[in-house]
Amino acid sequence: MKKLILTVWMTLSLINVISCTKVDESDSKGINNSLSIHRILPNVAAVASFITIEGQGFGTDKNSAKVMFGDQSLEILEWSTNVLKVQVPVIEQGSKILVSVLVNGAKSNEQYFRVRNLNEVIIEPKDTIEWIEHKSPNIAAVEHGLVSYDEQVIKYIRSGSQLLEIDMGKPVLVSVADKEYDWGFYNFPNIQRSLSGQLAVNWAMNHDAASSYGMPSQGIRDAVSNDGGQTWTMLSKGPTSGGNLLSNGDRIAIGTPKAVPLEELNLPNPTAVLQEAYGRTFRIYEYDKLPAQLQGTYQSRMKKGQTNYVGERGTLVHSKLARYADGNLFPVVWWGDIQETTDGVYTGTYPAFEVNAAGKVDPSGVFFYKSTDFGKTWVKQGTIPYQPDLALDPNGDKRYALGWTEPAFAILKNGAFLSVLRTQDGFGKSPMYVTTSSNKGAVWSKPKVFTGAGVLPKLLELDNGVVALSSGRPGVQIRFMLNNDAHDWTQPIELLPWIENEAQLTDIQKGSSCGYTSMVKVDDNSFLIVYADFKYKTPEGLTRKAIKVRKVTVKKI
Structure with a gap:
């Protein structure tokens, strides 16, 4: 409130994919601070699913950026300086892969992606994200947190253990x-x-x-x-x-x-x-x-x-x-x-x-x-x-x-x-x-x-x-x-x-x-x-x- 007055009487869209479970885990091994991955949506998905990588500094054009799934380079289907879209390659089910972005030789931080097993039982009908905590060491920093503009289930994870399950209803x-x-x-x-x-x-x-x-x-x-x-x-x-x-x-x-x-x-x-x-x-x-x-x-x-x-x-x-x-x-x-x-x-x-x-x-x-x-x-x-x-x-x-x-x-x-x-x-x-x-x-x-x-x-x-x-x-x-x-x-x-x-x-x-x-x-x-x-x-x-x-x-x- 601009002048501290109270009355007393008082989207970012999550794309549709085969999987409905995501995991978000940031790694601090970034090499270039101006080039970074903020999140992968979803970050648990099946082979052939389309995923979106959000971040910053993804180059000046589509040809200047490269998405790395481990050692494998992926074709960028859609490009902007803040968003890349790729398709999950053929990788063994259950694999956990480090994803990074290369731009003109510079490498971003790495984030994890898991290939969903096709026989996984989907318990919640809602979109689900497994959020692995990665707080900034600067407690006074103002940074984006977990995006939840629409209904979803959030599994909040710290040091490998889930602490909370949060069901965010539809606005x-x-x-x-x-x-x-x-x-x-x-x-x-x-x-x-x-x-x-x-x-x-x-x-x-x-x-x-x-x-x-x-x-x-x-x-x-x-x-x-x-x-x-x-x-x-x-x-x-x-x-x-x-x-x-x-x-x-x-x-x-x-x-x-x-x-x-x-x-x-x-x-x-x-x-x-x-x-x-x-x-x-x-x-x-x-x-x-x-x-x-x-x-x-x-x-x-x-x-x-x-x-x-x-x-x-x-x-x-x-x-x-x-x-x-x-x-x-x-x-x-x-x-x-x-x-x-x-x-x-x-x-x-x-x-x-x-x-x-x-x-x-x-x-x-x-x-x-x-x-x-x-x-x-x-x-x-x-x-x-x-x-x-x-x-x-x-x-x-x-x-x-x-x-x-x-x-x-x-x-x-x-x-x-x-x-x-x-x-x-x-x-x-x-x-x-x-x-x-x-x-x-x-x-x-x-x-x-x-x-x-x-x-x-x-x-x-x-x-x-x-x-x-x-x-x-x-x-x-x-x-x-x-x-x-x-x-x-x-x-x-x-x-x-x-x-x-x-x-x-x-x-x-x-x-x-x-x-x-x-x-x-x-x-x-x-x-x-x-x-x-x-x-x-x-x-x-x-x-x-x-x-x-x-x-x-x-x-x-």
């Missing part, structure tokens, strides 16, 4: 824009269960600015599904939100009221004036000196047994707290995921400003609050202070206002608190960080970079113990935690194609997606993910924004 259209829209429209989709149990999706139909907070939508932005997400019906008004169901039977939902013009307020002098990376000016004020309308939280509660939400104000107990004005408006922003354990309700929120011991204001971190009265009073529990890793995040010391943003927060079944943090902003590509707490959010480990880019990370733990992480920009990506280790994640699964420099775009409207996602559980092993596709092609050939949903089923092996 389902929820809504397609009727015309071209600016940033902020057909952006920031959310999926949840409505009060009635329906699956409900909504998205933003407003400009991405503080002036849009609390304002009516400028177009239809809701859809529901009664068949598990297979079909969707547009609504002029969405169903009642399920909110956050608490153990006492109440439901609460945090809201964002209309931002107040500064000229209508009697404010003290600001403690600090900070410049934000997208060019906005933030004036920071001591919380205790603000008028009542700018204090507390704006939230709604549906009491157990009732059918309507009633607005209320939550109380914040937090010394040295500060809040910000954005330009000539003062928003009351308190955004974050809410989780409940046996001893209380927790949330991790941003933007998070405090007046430090020197009377100054540091870049925003993340504040964690605990409530023991089901969300009526929120007491500060802990902080994730902004501590960028300048070796992997060279823009880290340029952030004077917003440091950590959009924290994903989950309490895992083993009791650990997990948070993933965004830094990407107007400076371009910047990493996501991960941190954990073993004492219920009071103290957090120093955040560590674990991927080179991403916005609005979202966490979801399934009942089978698999932890999913979705994010975007570039594209839309899903990762899964491995070995119950918050610092060990799969390579990303790519739901949309994206261009090489997408994470660096200053005009993010030109990207493949806003990058915002949302997930909801559907059973012990499955969830639905919603995302925006900015490059959807209509039957008429027009490019329009679209909202899509996919079902993902994942199991540990």
Whole structure:
């Protein structure tokens, strides 16, 4: 999201071949860095099947490139600088062959191809890929992961052992824009269960600015599904939100009221004036000196047994707290995921400003609050202070206002608190960080970079113990935690194609997606993910924004 605005109420074609199983395994023995194979599709296929080799630097014409199957040179049937098409030669069934590309004497990296046995039993009717992990040693690099633009089964393999089986469902259209829209429209989709149990999706139909907070939508932005997400019906008004169901039977939902013009307020002098990376000016004020309308939280509660939400104000107990004005408006922003354990309700929120011991204001971190009265009073529990890793995040010391943003927060079944943090902003590509707490959010480990880019990370733990992480920009990506280790994640699964420099775009409207996602559980092993596709092609050939949903089923092996 360009300006960190959230609504609170919220192909690359895989060619048909005889085989339906693929294996992807990269070898690091590349000789020429500008010449490389990214993937072979499929990389398990029978003799005489046609396969596609994707990569870069495949010469200036068809005659300048040569595809090597082991020691055997193959005829190139179709050529481009990034894609080669060849036919599997007569090789013994079950053979595992190293494939490379030669261009004017230079040799690419090698990737494995296996000749399928004709008597292999095909278990899954879907296209299947055996993905052999090959992570970059540069954890801050932004690289394409496993392409999954359509339905397929992924066998995720590390060091010869399969760790996960991931069934990626077919993308389902929820809504397609009727015309071209600016940033902020057909952006920031959310999926949840409505009060009635329906699956409900909504998205933003407003400009991405503080002036849009609390304002009516400028177009239809809701859809529901009664068949598990297979079909969707547009609504002029969405169903009642399920909110956050608490153990006492109440439901609460945090809201964002209309931002107040500064000229209508009697404010003290600001403690600090900070410049934000997208060019906005933030004036920071001591919380205790603000008028009542700018204090507390704006939230709604549906009491157990009732059918309507009633607005209320939550109380914040937090010394040295500060809040910000954005330009000539003062928003009351308190955004974050809410989780409940046996001893209380927790949330991790941003933007998070405090007046430090020197009377100054540091870049925003993340504040964690605990409530023991089901969300009526929120007491500060802990902080994730902004501590960028300048070796992997060279823009880290340029952030004077917003440091950590959009924290994903989950309490895992083993009791650990997990948070993933965004830094990407107007400076371009910047990493996501991960941190954990073993004492219920009071103290957090120093955040560590674990991927080179991403916005609005979202966490979801399934009942089978698999932890999913979705994010975007570039594209839309899903990762899964491995070995119950918050610092060990799969390579990303790519739901949309994206261009090489997408994470660096200053005009993010030109990207493949806003990058915002949302997930909801559907059973012990499955969830639905919603995302925006900015490059959807209509039957008429027009490019329009679209909202899509996919079902993902994942199991540990």
